[in-house]
Amino acid sequence: MALLLAVSFFAAKSDRFLVADNGSLILQQVMVVGVLAVGQTLVILTAGIDLSNGASMALGQIVMTKLATQGGASPLVALAMGVLTCAAFGLLNGTLVTRIRMPPFIVTLGTLNIAFALTHIYSNDESFAGLPDALTFLGRTFTVGPTELTYGVVAMLVVFGVTWYALTQTAWGRHVYAVGDSPGAARLSGIHTDRVLLSVYSLAGFVYGVAAILLVARTEVGDPNAGLTDNLDSITAVVLGGTSLFGGRGSVLGTLLGALIVGVFRNGLTLIGVDAIYQTLTTGVLVILAVSVDQLTQSRQR
Amino acid sequence: MSGGAPVLEARRIVKRYGHVTALDGASFDVRAGEILAVIGDNGAGKSTLIKVLSGATTPDAGEVRLEDRPVRFRSPLDARRAGIETVYQDLALAPALDVSSNLFLGRELRRAGLAGSLLRLLDKRGMRREAARQLAELGIEVPSITAPVENLSGGQRQGVAVARAAAWARRVVILDEPTAALGVRETSHVLALIRRIRDRGLAVVLISHDMPHVFELADRIQVMRLGRRAAIVTPRSHTMADAVALMMGALAGASA
Numbered sequence: 001m002a003l004l005l006a007v008s009f010f011a012a013k014s015d016r017f018l019v020a021d022n023g024s025l026i027l028q029q030v031m032v033v034g035v036l037a038v039g040q041t042l043v044i045l046t047a048g049i050d051l052s053n054g055a056s057m058a059l060g061q062i063v064m065t066k067l068a069t070q071g072g073a074s075p076l077v078a079l080a081m082g083v084l085t086c087a088a089f090g091l092l093n094g095t096l097v098t099r100i101r102m103p104p105f106i107v108t109l110g111t112l113n114i115a116f117a118l119t120h121i122y123s124n125d126e127s128f129a130g131l132p133d134a135l136t137f138l139g140r141t142f143t144v145g146p147t148e149l150t151y152g153v154v155a156m157l158v159v160f161g162v163t164w165y166a167l168t169q170t171a172w173g174r175h176v177y178a179v180g181d182s183p184g185a186a187r188l189s190g191i192h193t194d195r196v197l198l199s200v201y202s203l204a205g206f207v208y209g210v211a212a213i214l215l216v217a218r219t220e221v222g223d224p225n226a227g228l229t230d231n232l233d234s235i236t237a238v239v240l241g242g243t244s245l246f247g248g249r250g251s252v253l254g255t256l257l258g259a260l261i262v263g264v265f266r267n268g269l270t271l272i273g274v275d276a277i278y279q280t281l282t283t284g285v286l287v288i289l290a291v292s293v294d295q296l297t298q299s300r301q302r
Numbered sequence: 303m304s305g306g307a308p309v310l311e312a313r314r315i316v317k318r319y320g321h322v323t324a325l326d327g328a329s330f331d332v333r334a335g336e337i338l339a340v341i342g343d344n345g346a347g348k349s350t351l352i353k354v355l356s357g358a359t360t361p362d363a364g365e366v367r368l369e370d371r372p373v374r375f376r377s378p379l380d381a382r383r384a385g386i387e388t389v390y391q392d393l394a395l396a397p398a399l400d401v402s403s404n405l406f407l408g409r410e411l412r413r414a415g416l417a418g419s420l421l422r423l424l425d426k427r428g429m430r431r432e433a434a435r436q437l438a439e440l441g442i443e444v445p446s447i448t449a450p451v452e453n454l455s456g457g458q459r460q461g462v463a464v465a466r467a468a469a470w471a472r473r474v475v476i477l478d479e480p481t482a483a484l485g486v487r488e489t490s491h492v493l494a495l496i497r498r499i500r501d502r503g504l505a506v507v508l509i510s511h512d513m514p515h516v517f518e519l520a521d522r523i524q525v526m527r528l529g530r531r532a533a534i535v536t537p538r539s540h541t542m543a544d545a546v547a548l549m550m551g552a553l554a555g556a557s558a
């Protein structure tokens with residue numbers, strides 16, 4: 001609904017908005033945050049939160065680009081090491097949440113800082129350019145009708161599709177919802193709740209690794225300052241997509257819509273000439289509106 | 303309900319929490335096809351006994367026997383594998399999941415063939431069909447098998463929770479205060495449901511504070527006092543006043 005409203009509003013305001021090339025551009029712009037938001041959705045469905053995803057992606061991206069340019073690693077190995085780094089951070093988050101029973105907010109606040117620091121230490125605050133083709137392959141485009149799409153956008157849609165399948169069509173997905181909805185009932189139903197949580201955080205980490213690949217493909221450079229606010233943008237997308245921060249309710253397709261809403265707003269406001277800082281203001285208002293709706297419907301049900 | 307060997311039995315169970323002795327040599331037995339009520343004042347050891355029987359806690363001493371063989375439940379899962387299902391007072395269901403998902407939570411069915419084994423695809427239709435059949439068989443009415451449990455009334459919810467236990471239990475169903483939060487009409491539905499489960503040949507253990515319900519429903523009543531089994535009575539041999547006196551220690555029971 002909100003998406004349709006926004007699209008028609010901007011279409012009326014700017015004749016450059018509703019053209020295929022602009023649609024392709026919006027997809028480009030939401031690609032990285034969209035994939036981060038997939039991992040974020042998994043974590044939030046279990047009533048957790050992941051503040052570390054942007055920083056973890058930034059570290060993965062630096063690992064990939066530094067290994068490929070200075071480390072002499074083959075591009076495939078470099079990519080794999082970057083993804084593994086992100087998955088390891090996910091595993092660390094999951095281990096701390098399940099073994100030491102720390103609140104996810106605190107755990108990921110800690111790993112956010114660790115990943116951020118490691119990014120700058122490992123990169124020496126340098127950028128890595130001149131990447132081999134294999135690293136930026138997903139940035140290449142192919143023609144669809146009147147416009148061109150990058151392979152990265154396709155990869156994003158695949159990540160959404162696979163996650164949707166896992167969440168809605170498998171027992172694992174039901175257990176993710178159950179653990180977020182009522183951990184006690186889940187445990188007494190024989191679900192190994194800690195195993196589910198560990199798998200969710202690790203899988204989210206892996207997905208952030210995919211986001212790192214997409215980031216590298218899009219920017220064609222390893223930048224230690226990348227992704228600084230992407231953790232909050234991913235939470236924005238998840239919340240706008242209707243997933244409850246209390247856990248157990250929501251969907252990854254909602255998150256795709258949420259990411260598109262943010263993308264459409266940013267892009268549309270730019271086209272009608274609104275300053276970037278007002279775009280951020282609008283996003284903030286959107287998030288507060290979305291969470292209020294969530295709160296109100298929750299309290300009515302309780 | 304005459305004679306017969308106990309399905310589930312506990313002998314001289316001891317459980318301490320720090321300085322507090324919750325169970326002080328408590329015994330217990332239940333037979334197939336009977337409703338055994340467990341009553342007692344607060345702190346008499348009812349809930350600890352149930353936790354031991356359902357695997358939610360492990361005893362410090364004593365023995366649990368299933369069909370005359372000693373067993374050791376380390377988790378609720380162990381007890382469930384042995385055919386013992388428990389309906390917990392508050393934590394029975396996941397509110398945001400639908401009726402069918404709740405009935406099969408932790409025991410989901412997968413599609414046959416590659417779709418199930420390789421793609422892990424759930425057999426949603428099969429589960430819905432089976433859930434609907436189970437509910438119909440027990441006479442439980444819900445608005446829809448795909449409605450989230452939180453949209454159901456308290457009685458319907460309790461019905462779903464009990465149906466789940468009945469569907470999976472092979473030997474024993476343990477019910478912890480099943481009518482605590484229900485209205486009069488809903489309560490009578492649940493009571494009838496409990497009888498139907500007994501008539502399927504399962505052993506039913508009913509923990510309740512509600513004396514009239516206990517006396518209406520139970521075949522035998524185990525009275526707990528100070529962490530032990532103070533007496534076993536039946537609704538025919540004793541009155542409610544007797545049972546309360548036994549609970550309070552005002553009347554000495556023939557302890558087993």
